[in-house]
Amino acid sequence: MKILIIEDDKNISDLVSFNLKREGYKAVPTPYGKEGLRLAREIRPSLILLDLMLPDTSGLDICKLLKANAETKNIPVIILTARSEEIDRVVGLEIGADDYVTKPFSVRELILRVKGVLRRRGEAAVPSEELMCDDLRVNVLEHRASIKGKELGLTHNEFKLLAALLRVKEKVISRDSLLNTVWGYSSSVSTRTVDTCVARLREKLGAYGKHLVSVRGVGYKWSGKC
Numbered sequence: 001m002k003i004l005i006i007e008d009d010k011n012i013s014d015l016v017s018f019n020l021k022r023e024g025y026k027a028v029p030t031p032y033g034k035e036g037l038r039l040a041r042e043i044r045p046s047l048i049l050l051d052l053m054l055p056d057t058s059g060l061d062i063c064k065l066l067k068a069n070a071e072t073k074n075i076p077v078i079i080l081t082a083r084s085e086e087i088d089r090v091v092g093l094e095i096g097a098d099d100y101v102t103k104p105f106s107v108r109e110l111i112l113r114v115k116g117v118l119r120r121r122g123e124a125a126v127p128s129e130e131l132m133c134d135d136l137r138v139n140v141l142e143h144r145a146s147i148k149g150k151e152l153g154l155t156h157n158e159f160k161l162l163a164a165l166l167r168v169k170e171k172v173i174s175r176d177s178l179l180n181t182v183w184g185y186s187s188s189v190s191t192r193t194v195d196t197c198v199a200r201l202r203e204k205l206g207a208y209g210k211h212l213v214s215v216r217g218v219g220y221k222w223s224g225k226c
Contacts (some may be wrong), residue, residue: 003114004045005029006036006062007080008055012103015180016049019107020114022164022181024129024140033057037065040072047118049110052081052092060091067096076117080105108184131166133226136208138163147208157182158201161194165212165222174219194220 003020007013008031017027028043030036033054040048048066052059059079066072079092079100092100098117101110129140135148140163145152154162160182164173173181175191183193198220202209213223 001046001118002026002028002043004036004039004043004048006033006048006054006059007031007051008053009051012080015107015177016110018177019111019181021167022160023111025114031055033059033062036062037072040066040075041069044071045075047114048075048077049114050077050079050097052079060095063092063097064095076121078110078113078117106184107180131163133166133169133208133211133222136205136226138166147206152204154201154204157197158204161197161201162205165220169222169226172215172218172221176219178219 001024003025005013005016005020005027007016007029010031013029013031017029020027025046028039028045030039031054033056036048036050039045050059050063054062059081063077063079066075066077073096076098077096079097080103081092081100082103098120099113101113131138131140136145137147138145138159143159145154145159145162161178164178164181175194178194179191182197198212198214202212205212211222211224211226213221215221
């Protein structure tokens with residue numbers, strides 16, 4: 001499923017994109033409202049995340065145009081807004097938005113809102129996703145990881161950590177990003193928790209543990225040919 005993200009704050013856009021991909025969605029980001037309108041008609045996303053404060057136009061105007069166009073009127077929209085005034089949320093819902101999330105927001109909550117809207121709209125569940133590295137297989141939907149058909153017996157967090165790194169091979173993921181992705185920035189965990197989890201995961205991966213590389217002072221990446 002494609003999720004169109006119309007958001008001009010790059011940090012927010014990157015964070016949301018990363019977490020949507022982790023959940024098996026394809027994220028398509030753009031910082032501009034007019035470009036978002038074009039993409040909505042072109043790619044027909046399953047859902048649109050729409051910021052109200054855009055550099056080229058108002059998010060409310062974009063929502064109106066989306067709902068007035070026969071090609072895009074049935075695409076669900078979740079509004080992202082930094083505004084606290086009730087009137088903005090009410091107007092957004094009146095012109096056809098399906099839900100809204102006020103910044104700053106929890107990424108976990110946003111993902112739940114996305115799934116909830118798609119479920120209400122009758123969209124299918126997130127499709128099965130299999131990540132691979134030679135004989136290593138990670139089935140995200142079934143939450144299974146195996147090497148040559150033998151289950152690895154990973155914990156929930158070890159599995160999420162492995163999947164996150166495999167999705168973006170050769171790209172470094174910071175410890176802070178991994179904390180958000182795997183643990184949701186729980187107050188009970190620290191960056192040391194990430195290092196400990198990585199060490200346990202390396203051990204369970206056996207020979208494949210060499211692919212889990214530490215980048216000093218930054219984080220980790222999945223490296224090497226697969």
